[in-house]
Amino acid sequence: MRSLQPSRDVRIASASGAITDLPENLAELAKNANVDFIIGDWMSEYNMTTRGSQKVTNTDEAAFEQQFVDSLTVALPDLAKRKIKLAVNAGASDTKRLHNKTLELVKGAGLHLTVAWIEGDEVLDIVEACKKEGQRFRNITTGQFLSDWEYEPIYAQCYLGCFGIAEALKQGADIVVCGRVADAAPTMGAAAYWHGWSRNSYAQLAHSLIAGHLIECSYYVTGGNFTGFKSLPQSSDGTGLLNLPMARVREDGTFFIEAHEIPGRGGEVSVNTCRTQLLYELQGKRYYNSDVVAILDQIKIEEGDGRNSVYVYNVGFEKPPPTTKVGLTAFGGYQAEIHYFLVGLDIEEKAALLENQLRQYLKGNFSLLKFTTSGTSTSNPVSQDAATVDLRIFAQSKSRNDLSDANFLKPCFNMVMSTYPGATFAVDARQALPKPFNEYFVTILPQSLLNHTAHIPALDKSVRVDAPTDTVPYTFEQDIELTVDPIDLFSLGPTVIAPLGYVVHARSGDKGSDCNVGFYVRNEDEYPWLKSLLSIERIKELLQNDYNGKRIERFELPNICAVHFLLKDHLDRGVASSSTYDVLGKNVAEYLRAKHVQIPKKFLDRGRI
Structure with a gap:
């Protein structure tokens, strides 16, 4: 793919992280943001199950996300006027119908925009065919095989990669609607199209994967859900709202996270907010995607070009897996x-x-x-x-x-x-x-079986996207890493019994029934203490009655002073069926930060988070 703008970074803003985000974000960015692309995610594992079930049981009702339609209606004139392209995860289980609705809105507004849609994520027929051929389908969170699951799948949807989006943009699309691509795929697709990356531009793709991960949840990287919320710059307009994030991706894939600053709003893009969002919903040091695997243990996050600017680089990579994740409802x-x-x-x-x-x-x-x-x-x-x-x-x-x-x-x-x-x-x-x-069952499916296609009906074009062929098999279980160079916890002087969260930031989230949680400290001299304190055995002790006896995976991110844990099968079957209050696992971090540990007094003397 030839580079579109080899001399300029591409600017990508995020308008939505979920159906629970502010619907006016898209119009604000379309009208005022200095960007080339806007991306948005209206999907989650919860609406993958609800929309999939809806499509099967009520075919008359469109199973896409109406909130996106409402947001787009207001934003369309400015998107057209300012020539900003849009790529979104909002089709849920009815992507073609969302395409048709989007086209109706465009024509109704008297605009001339080309709309594309991405096919290939609905795969129940493929799963059933594979079952008949003897494929067993192992659950990537619980280890259970599908044949032992007591439920009968009624719908299946997989995560597509970024190259369908990139192809649609290359063919002239102004708006690309997807049903279920990976969360970071719209960002990756926009960057791959802009810079002309190929399938084997692994270093660039790995960095753009993390850029997409950082902005995919909109406000989460500008202060939303941030354990340091008390120190954030406050809004002056009285709303308490935050600025929206942007990624500025360079030709080599390294990138800046920045803010679209809205008068009167608060929040910030900082090393800490980026570290917090990086640790959200990780599986381990290997961050899997259909197009590349990002290796995170040596990632670097530093201050960028000025206020509200952070530079991210040194992301490693592996070749993509031959499979992709698929959720069965x-x-x-x-x-x-x-x-x-x-x-x-x-x-x-x-x-x-x-x-x-x-x-x-x-x-x-x-x-x-x-x-x-x-x-x-x-x-x-x-x-x-x-x-x-x-x-x-x-x-x-x-x-x-x-x-x-x-x-x-x-x-x-x-x-x-x-x-x-x-x-x-x-x-x-x-x-x-x-x-x-x-109920929801998460497994993997060969990418070679998918009908990944970019459709641009207005141009009478449909382009099939081939699966990657140079691949490395998916790893069901990542490493259980011990502390590197542990120290004597009492070598740092007098200690005080206090909540861990007085000096430690954290972030947690869900992936199926697994829960991840990452911790980091503000200062480099505190990191030897943190990584020595937070062993797997200590995490089990801190979980106390909530530890379920299942596997816990651990790895360290020394360049950002962080330690990450994956708690296997911690969330009682996941968001769609969980019996817990914390169905998304977001408060596991807050629970653990409230636990009392021995903290060096000199760290506490620096002030509480």
């Missing part, structure tokens, strides 16, 4: 929950009494019945709210009848007169009504 059954409130003294005993009574009294055939207390009753509480603990009764069953009023709601409520002192239930019982949920 199945109907899991129904779930419901009821909440009781416990107040004051004897919280554990009160919870145990109600749980024992209900386990004996409930007669439904539940696949899961779980009792969870959340919160604590403070000593000498200043208010009744401060003394109140939530008791959640969560149930799942393959049968709706098992969760009917007669079998779940009424029996739970009927216990109120004969249980613990002060027994009170939440009178809003809408959560107690049975609702369907999906």
Whole structure:
């Protein structure tokens, strides 16, 4: 692919990190940002299951993300006027229909923009054919084989790479809509098209993969979800909103993360916000993608060209795997929950009494019945709210009848007169009504079997994207690394028992049922302590009752003073079916930062995070 602008970096801004992002972001960037491309991600594992199930059960209703359509409607005139190209992950399970809707909007606005769509991510037929040929499909998070899964897949969707997007742009597309490409693929595709990278431009692709990873969640790299939020520059307009991020990618792939600064807004792009977002949703030091594998253990993140500028380089690479990740959706059954409130003294005993009574009294055939207390009753509480603990009764069953009023709601409520002192239930019982949920199975599929195609109907063109042929097999389990050059933890002088998060930043997230969590320190002289403290055994101790006995993988990132852990199968089947409050794993880091450890006093003397 010939370089489009060999003498200039490409500027790519991020408009959305999820369907829970601000819909006005796209219009703001289209009107005011100094960029060549805007990318956006409206996808997640949760809406992969919900939209896939929707497409199978309700073919009349479009299974793409309507919030993107709403955002695009307002932004279209400025995209056309300023000649900014757009590549988005928003088609969900109806990418062609989203293409048609986008084209309708373009024509309705009287604009002349070429719209393309990317095909190939819907793969249930391929999975079924492979099953008949004997392929077993191992779950990449749990290790379970598909043949042993008790559910029947109704939908399957894989993660496509970036070259379909790059090809659509090369053919003249102004807007490229995708259903399920990898989160970083729109950024990678824009950069590959702009600089003319080929399939074997591995060093460049690996860097652009990390550029895409850093901006794919929009505000997360400008201060959203940042453990140092108290020190962020505050907005002057009173909204508390942050600036939006951009990646400026050079021809060699190295890149700057910068901010599109909006008058009155706060936040920042800093080494710390970039370190935080880098550690989000990692699998290990190998960051897998359909087009390349980025190796992260020697990555460098430094101050860039000025305010709100960070330079990232030294990303390693391996050749891509011959496979790509695929998620299988199945109907899991129904779930419901009821909440009781416990107040004051004897919280554990009160919870145990109600749980024992209900386990004996409930007669439904539940696949899961779980009792969870959340919160604590403070000593000498200043208010009744401060003394109140939530008791959640969560149930799942393959049968709706098992969760009917007669079998779940009424029996739970009927216990109120004969249980613990002060027994009170939440009178809003809408959560107690049975609702369907999906199970999700994450595995890999050969890329050679995919129909990865860029369609540009307005130009009567469809270009097939070949799978990579020079590959390295996917590694199901990455290394369990021990601390490199550990130190005596007491060699740093007097210590103080305090929460880990007083001096340590952290970030965690979900990948299927796995949860990752990364930690880093602000100062280089604190890193030998951090990496020596946070062994796998110490993480198990800090998790305490939450450690599930499963495998934990560890690696170090010395150039950014970080240690990363992957907690296998920590999230109870993942976001679509999890019985936990923290279905996305985002608060695992916050839980661990709250745990007390021995911290060198001199580190605490520098001030709390």
